[in-house]
Amino acid sequence: MTTSASIKSMIYGVTCGWEKRLRLLGKGYRATLDDKDKRKLILRCGYRQPVEVWAPIGSSFQVLEGDDTGIPIIVRGMDIEQVGNIAAALKRIKKLNKQGQGIRYDKEVREIKSKKGKR
Template sequence: MSRIGKQPITIPGGVEVKVADSNLVTVKGPKGELSEQINPDIKVNINDNVITVERPSDKKNHRALHGLSRALIANMLEGVTKGYEKKLQIIGVGYRVQKKGKVLNLQLGFSHPVDMEDPEGIVVETPSQTEIVVKGINKQAVGNYAAKIRDLRKPEPYKGKGIRYEGEYVRRKEGKTGK
């Protein structure tokens, strides 16, 4: 039995959950609305503000889908109630960021500034010139956009310059030594 899949999910107050015939789970809450298509083999039940996810057999595919489906539904519930956020730090001399409307302007040591437009449903804030906060209700979209920003200038191992997640450890290497 899946350790994650068998756990029930309690629906918080102010959140509405619907399961359509085609296993389309729609979650509506104070921060917005999300929907996810769950595999038709997996059964999603709602009883007394508790969601349970069941699988039809012990096949490897069904076992994998069991935990995945439960996690997707739990992430949607958390997203519409609390939301998700990823914090990024920019480290390096002359590296900075600023927000112009819905466009994120990054100066990362290239010959040109890099402009990134915020995707739908994502809010980006810049509390300082070296910090970026990516917020949204969809966990996957927030993580994906934060990863795209980080990919522009990954932290390098010699000086540690680049864009990194808050709290991320960058393993440093020793430079060349002369004879």
């Protein structure tokens, strides 16, 4: 990035803030914020124990009501690089499988293999 683009990114981050939207897809998968500390995201996504993720200083999580297309998770912050790294780390926790279960970006398009029988 050039210096001017970096400065514009910093100004936008301070005034408006950056955000990345993810979706948690899967039967029984849940995302909640901790009651005591709103910076801790708790993911239940098929593992034995829930996965806890802490937001670094300057970033925050928001979990919205789920619908047919999964549970929306929003990562917000002032630094675009930090927000992108947190979103990528969340996505690595549960990668999409062949049935389409896991964590993906909101606008990400991915084909799901159909179940076909023998011919």
